[in-house]
Amino acid sequence: MSKNRTFFYLIIIFTNVYFVSCVSQKKVTTKWEELREKEAQLDAKEKSLDSLSISVQQKAQQNQIDDTTAARIQRFIGISKKEIDKIQAQNEILAGKTTMNKEDWPAIRNNLELTDETLKAAAGKLEMIADLLSRSLVIKIDEDIIFEPGKYKVAASLEQNISKIFEPAVKEIESFIKKYPDYDLSLIVNANGFADGTSIAEGTALYKDLRSRIKSSASDKELNKELSRLRAEEVIGLFKKYFDTRFQPGKNIQTTLFTFEGKGDELPNPKIADYKPDDPRRRVVLLYWSVFPE
Numbered sequence: 001m002s003k004n005r006t007f008f009y010l011i012i013i014f015t016n017v018y019f020v021s022c023v024s025q026k027k028v029t030t031k032w033e034e035l036r037e038k039e040a041q042l043d044a045k046e047k048s049l050d051s052l053s054i055s056v057q058q059k060a061q062q063n064q065i066d067d068t069t070a071a072r073i074q075r076f077i078g079i080s081k082k083e084i085d086k087i088q089a090q091n092e093i094l095a096g097k098t099t100m101n102k103e104d105w106p107a108i109r110n111n112l113e114l115t116d117e118t119l120k121a122a123a124g125k126l127e128m129i130a131d132l133l134s135r136s137l138v139i140k141i142d143e144d145i146i147f148e149p150g151k152y153k154v155a156a157s158l159e160q161n162i163s164k165i166f167e168p169a170v171k172e173i174e175s176f177i178k179k180y181p182d183y184d185l186s187l188i189v190n191a192n193g194f195a196d197g198t199s200i201a202e203g204t205a206l207y208k209d210l211r212s213r214i215k216s217s218a219s220d221k222e223l224n225k226e227l228s229r230l231r232a233e234e235v236i237g238l239f240k241k242y243f244d245t246r247f248q249p250g251k252n253i254q255t256t257l258f259t260f261e262g263k264g265d266e267l268p269n270p271k272i273a274d275y276k277p278d279d280p281r282r283r284v285v286l287l288y289w290s291v292f293p294e
Contacts, residue, residue, distance in 0.1 A: 028101070031108050032094065038115045039091055045122040046084050049077050052129055062270055065137050066190045068259065069290040073129060076292060080125050087111075087118045128180060128293065135176065137290060139169050140268075143193075143231055143283040150206040152230035154238060162235075166242045169289055174247065176291050184294040186255040189239060192286045193232030193260070194268045195224035197277035221264055229262025235285045236260040254294050 053074060060070035091111050094104065146154050146162050154162060169189075177185060199220045200207050210226045211218045240258045267275055268284050275282055 025102060028105050028108065031112060032104070035091060035094060035108060035112055035115065038112070038119065039088065041119055042084050042088055042091075042115065042122075045119065045126065046081055048126055049081050049084075049122075052126070052133070053077050055133055059133065063138070063192075063268060063286060065133075065290070066192060066286070066288040068188060068190055069137065069288060072188070072290070072292050073132075076125070076129065080122055083118055084122060087114050091115060125293070128183070131179070132176065132291065135172060136168075137288055139165060139287040141165060141235060141285045141287060142280070143285060144280050146235075147231060150204065152227060153234055159238060162238055163242045166239050166287075167246075169239075169287065170243055170246050173289055173291065177253065180291075180293075181252055183252060184254050185252050186257070186292045186294055187253060188257045188259065188290050188292070189236065189243070190258075190288045191232040191236040191239070191260040192268075192288070193228035193230075193235070193262045194282055194284050194286070195228040195262075195265050196279055196282040197224070197265045200224070200227070225262045225264030227262070228264050229260070232260040232262055232285055235287060239287060 056065070056070050056073050056077075059065045060067065065073075094107060094111060141162070146158055148155065173187065177187070200210065200223045206227070207223070210223045213226055214222055216222060236258050265282070268282060268286060272281065
C-alpha cells in the first residue's frame, strides 16, 4: 500500500474517531429517539400509500380512471413502498436497541439523513398522486352527438364542436404539469370506446366494412367491439390534433403517449343498473388523461 493511500485512510479513521469522541451521550440518545419517532412517520406514509392504492382500485372499477392509469399508479405506489421498506430495514437494527453508545453515532446520523430524504420524497409522491386522483381524469363523449348513425368518422362540420369538448381536459393537463415543474413526467391520454348491445344489420355498408376488418367469425360482440374501437381511434386522433396545437409541453415532459381501445358492449358506468340493449348511454367514448413521474 502506498504512503499516500495509508495517509488518506488514517485521516478518515481519525475524523470518525474525532466526531464520535466529541458528540455527547445525550445527543446520541436524543437523535436515536428522534429516529424511532421518524419510524412511526414512515409507517404512516406507508399506510397512506395503501389507502391510495384502495382508492385507485375503486376508481378503476367505476371507470373513473382507465386500466393503464390504474396499473401505472399502482406500480408507482409499489416502488414508493419498497423505498420505505428499505430504509426501515436499515433503521430496524438501531431502533430495536435498548440503549445507544457514542460508537453508534455515525450510523444514527446517516440513517436520520436517509430517513428524512425518504420521508420528503414520499410526501411529495403522496401529494402528487392524491392531487391526480382528485381531478377530473375522464371526459364522457356521447357518440350519438359526434357520429352519424352507422359511421365511425366525425364529420368535418362537427370537428370544431368536439374541440370544445377537449378544451377542459387540455387546461387541466396544463395546470397539473405546471404545478410539478421539478418532476420528470409522462403524459398518457387514452380513449375507450363503448357500443350498445344491438346487432348490426347484415348486408349494410357498416356490417360489410366491419366484417372486412375482422378475421374471425364476426359475431355481434366482435362487430360492436370493432365499431367501438374505430370510434375510440377517431376520438383520440382528433384529440391529439387539437392537443398539439394548444399544448406547450414543458421541459419536464419526457414522454407523451396517445392510446385507444374498443370495449364493445361492456357497460361504461357500473353504477347504472337499468341499461337496455339499445340504450344510448352505452354509446360513449371515455377519454382519460393521466400524468406520472418518470
